[in-house]
Amino acid sequence: xxxxxxxxxxxxxxxxxxxxxxxxxxxxxxHSHRYVVNTSxxxxxxxxxxxxxxxxxxxxSCINCHTLHGEGAYxxxxxxxxxxxxxxxxxxxxxxxxLSGWMESQPSGIPGRRQMPHFELTEEExxxxxxxxxxxxxxxxxxxxxxxxx
Amino acid sequence: xxxxxxxxAFWYFSAALALFAVQLLGGLLAGWIxxxxxxxxxxxxxxxxRMIHTNALIVWLLLGFFGAAYYLIPEESEREIWSVKxxxxxxxxxxxxxxxxxxxxxxxxxxxxxxxxxPLWVKFxxxxxxxxxxxxxxxxxxxxRKTAVTGVLLTGLWLLSxxxxxxxxxxxxxxxxxxxWWYVVHLWVEGTWELVMASILAFLMLKLTGVDREVVxxxxxxxxxxxxxxxxxxxxxHFYWIGLPGYWQWLGSIFSTLEVIPFxxxxxxxxxxxxxxxxxxxxKAALLWALGSAVVAFFGAGVWGFLHTLHGVNYYSHGTQITxxxxxxxxxxxxxxxxxxxxxxxxxxxxxxxxxxxxxLQGSFxxxxxxxxxxxxxxxxxxxxxxxxxxxxxDYYMMVQDELGLFYMIRFGSGVAxxxxxALFIGALAWAPKEKAAPLPGVAPAE
Numbered sequence: 001x002x003x004x005x006x007x008x009x010x011x012x013x014x015x016x017x018x019x020x021x022x023x024x025x026x027x028x029x030x031h032s033h034r035y036v037v038n039t040s041x042x043x044x045x046x047x048x049x050x051x052x053x054x055x056x057x058x059x060x061s062c063i064n065c066h067t068l069h070g071e072g073a074y075x076x077x078x079x080x081x082x083x084x085x086x087x088x089x090x091x092x093x094x095x096x097x098x099l100s101g102w103m104e105s106q107p108s109g110i111p112g113r114r115q116m117p118h119f120e121l122t123e124e125e126x127x128x129x130x131x132x133x134x135x136x137x138x139x140x141x142x143x144x145x146x147x148x149x150x
Numbered sequence: 151x152x153x154x155x156x157x158x159a160f161w162y163f164s165a166a167l168a169l170f171a172v173q174l175l176g177g178l179l180a181g182w183i184x185x186x187x188x189x190x191x192x193x194x195x196x197x198x199x200r201m202i203h204t205n206a207l208i209v210w211l212l213l214g215f216f217g218a219a220y221y222l223i224p225e226e227s228e229r230e231i232w233s234v235k236x237x238x239x240x241x242x243x244x245x246x247x248x249x250x251x252x253x254x255x256x257x258x259x260x261x262x263x264x265x266x267x268x269p270l271w272v273k274f275x276x277x278x279x280x281x282x283x284x285x286x287x288x289x290x291x292x293x294x295r296k297t298a299v300t301g302v303l304l305t306g307l308w309l310l311s312x313x314x315x316x317x318x319x320x321x322x323x324x325x326x327x328x329x330x331w332w333y334v335v336h337l338w339v340e341g342t343w344e345l346v347m348a349s350i351l352a353f354l355m356l357k358l359t360g361v362d363r364e365v366v367x368x369x370x371x372x373x374x375x376x377x378x379x380x381x382x383x384x385x386x387x388h389f390y391w392i393g394l395p396g397y398w399q400w401l402g403s404i405f406s407t408l409e410v411i412p413f414x415x416x417x418x419x420x421x422x423x424x425x426x427x428x429x430x431x432x433x434k435a436a437l438l439w440a441l442g443s444a445v446v447a448f449f450g451a452g453v454w455g456f457l458h459t460l461h462g463v464n465y466y467s468h469g470t471q472i473t474x475x476x477x478x479x480x481x482x483x484x485x486x487x488x489x490x491x492x493x494x495x496x497x498x499x500x501x502x503x504x505x506x507x508x509x510x511l512q513g514s515f516x517x518x519x520x521x522x523x524x525x526x527x528x529x530x531x532x533x534x535x536x537x538x539x540x541x542x543x544x545d546y547y548m549m550v551q552d553e554l555g556l557f558y559m560i561r562f563g564s565g566v567a568x569x570x571x572x573a574l575f576i577g578a579l580a581w582a583p584k585e586k587a588a589p590l591p592g593v594a595p596a597e
Contacts, residue, residue, distance in 0.1 A: 005368065005372075006368070007298070007364055007367055007368045007371065010368050010371035010372055010375070011298065011301075011371050013371070013375050014302075014371045014372075014374055014375040014378070017375055017378070017379055018375070018378040018379070018382070021378060021379055021382040021383060022382060024382075024383065025382045025383060025385070028383075028401075029329070031395070032329060032389070032394045032395055032398075033326060033329070035394065035395045036323060036325045036326050036329065036393055036394065037323065037326070040325060040393040040394070040395075041323055041324070041325050041393055046322060046323055050322075051322045054322060054324065054327075055262075057262060058261060058262020058263065059262060060262070061197045061198070061201065061260055061261075061262050061267065062197070062262070063197075063262060063263070063264045064196070064197030064198070064200045064201055064264065064267075065195075065196055065197045065200075067469040068324075069324075069328065069391055069392045069393070069469075070391055070392075070468040070469030071264065071328065071388075071392070071469065072264055072469070073196070073197070073200055073264075074469065074470065074471055074473065074474055075183075075184070075196050075200070076547075077546075077547035077548065078469065078547065107191070112187070113187060113548065113552070114187040114196075114548075114551070115187060115188055115191050117191070117192075117195045132324075135324065136324055139324065139325055139392075139393040140393060141391045141392065141393055142390060142391055142396055142399070144390070144391035144465060144468065145391075145468075145541070146465060146466060146541050146542075147541070147544040148544070149540050149541070149544045149545060149546050149547060150540075150547060
């Protein structure tokens with residue numbers, strides 16, 4: 001290896017090869033970006049309410065207990081498919097009512113179980129969050145999760 | 151210590167170790183909440199504790215990298231750092247930003263993207279700190295001797311700073327948000343950080359084993375080439391289930407399988423260098439930490455990463471305790487242990503001492519590594535059961551968690567071992583015993 005692969009050659013392979021892989025990655029990223037906008041999330045309008053819901057989700061740092069599409073903390077249930085689990089995926093009003101009732105009843109007070117904190121959200125925020133979670137749920141995630149348990 | 155300006159590293163390393171302690175306190179607390187769910191639930195909920203645990207980790211590792219750069223670049227470039235003052239200003243900005251972030255988390259002010267929760271002013275602070283750093287080290291390197299170690303280190307640090315820009319880009323579309331989020335998270339830890347890791351490891355091997363620079367640097371280029379060739383498209387293993395095209399399942403599976411190679415190469419490299427090396431360096435603790443880092447990184451990042459990276463496996467294991475098991479051992483092996491290796495090597499030099507407290511520093515390696523390994527096994531078992539019950543049988547999340555209590559208790563115990571090991575490490579570095587006599591002949595403290 002010492003004659004064939006000199007230090008200078010190894011260096012050139014590193015810098016040159018990396019540029020090639022970066023170029024491929026950028027190309028695929030452009031395609032993936034378009035695919036997300038036009039195909040996988042296109043089933044529902046990215047409305048002002050959905051965007052507001054995303055901000056509610058972020059402001060309360062839900063991701064540091066829950067997972068969303070499997071990413072986040074592993075301390076609380078997956079919520080990427082929660083609207084399907086609750087059977088309200090196609091029913092915005094029902095989604096709001098379920099979510100609102102759930103948030104109202106926390107902390108549940110079941111002994112020995114993890115407690116979700118009580119979040120003081122307005123009706124507007126709750127409606128937005130419900131729409132955001134419906135938006136997440138309608139995303140084509142390649143059939144993940146395997147079942148409704150999330 | 152050959153150059154006065156290397157002294158800067160002492161303060162970076164000290165700040166890093168202080169934050170390491172904060173990270174471990176957060177970890178212990180989070181681990182205890184898993185055992186006793188209502189502990190502090192009203193005052194300090196789990197999501198805040200976890201934010202402190204992960205953010206403290208990221209910042210202290212970066213401070214360690216910055217410190218390592220300030221330590222090794224003068225020796226590699228054979229000149230003083232361009233501006234020592236700028237280096238201290240950078241440190242002050244980063245420390246103020248970190249303290250500000252922790253304080254704002256405690257009062258409930260934070261962002262909502264995992265690991266990137268820092269308030270906007272802290273994010274800008276990090277950006278300014280990174281720019282000051284890049285200017286400072288780039289001017290130092292350009293003016294002095296250019297080596298592969300500094301070239302790769304600079305490439306890694308420049309790229310990771312550029313990728314930080316994606317921390318400011320938060321698309322409204324959730325799937326796009328997730329995609330660009332990985333440009334920071336994955337391309338840091340499975341891309342640019344590997345460059346930093348490999349170059350620090352190469353520097354340590356040069357110093358500790360005395361192997362010829364030509365050999366070390368050729369290995370370095372081969373290792374970092376395999377890291378980026380596999381790691382860039384390996385990002386695909388995060389793109390399986392977040393709304394991106396299906397072809398990522400194949401690209402991600404293939405390239406992330408190849409991601410094992412750089413970690414295997416780093417382990418092989420470290421051992422071959424030690425065998426080939428003729429130098430009997432007195433700092434055995436630094437050598438143990440460096441070799442240990444390469445081995446544990448191979449298992450944590452390589453083996454445990456491969457364990458759940460194939461899309462057919464990941465479909466079931468994604469987002470379970472399996473991920474937590476891998477995350478803990480990978481970060482510990484690749485980045486925590488490597489930082490501790492350079493700290494263990496540099497501290498005596500920075501204090502103008504022969505290596506001290508070697509037994510305690512080696513003991514802390516076994517205590518921390520044993521604890522982390524045990525934690526990883528425990529979480530892997532918990533994750534296997536979780537995957538089967540939740541993903542195969544379809545049992546609900548909270549019901550499954552009720553079955554895992556025993557594992558979480560054992561995990562807390564192993565976390566205590568890690569914390570004790572860390573306390574031993576910090577104590578052993580901080581309190582140097584009184585120098586008995588002049589250094590023995592043949593022991594060159596200035597190497």
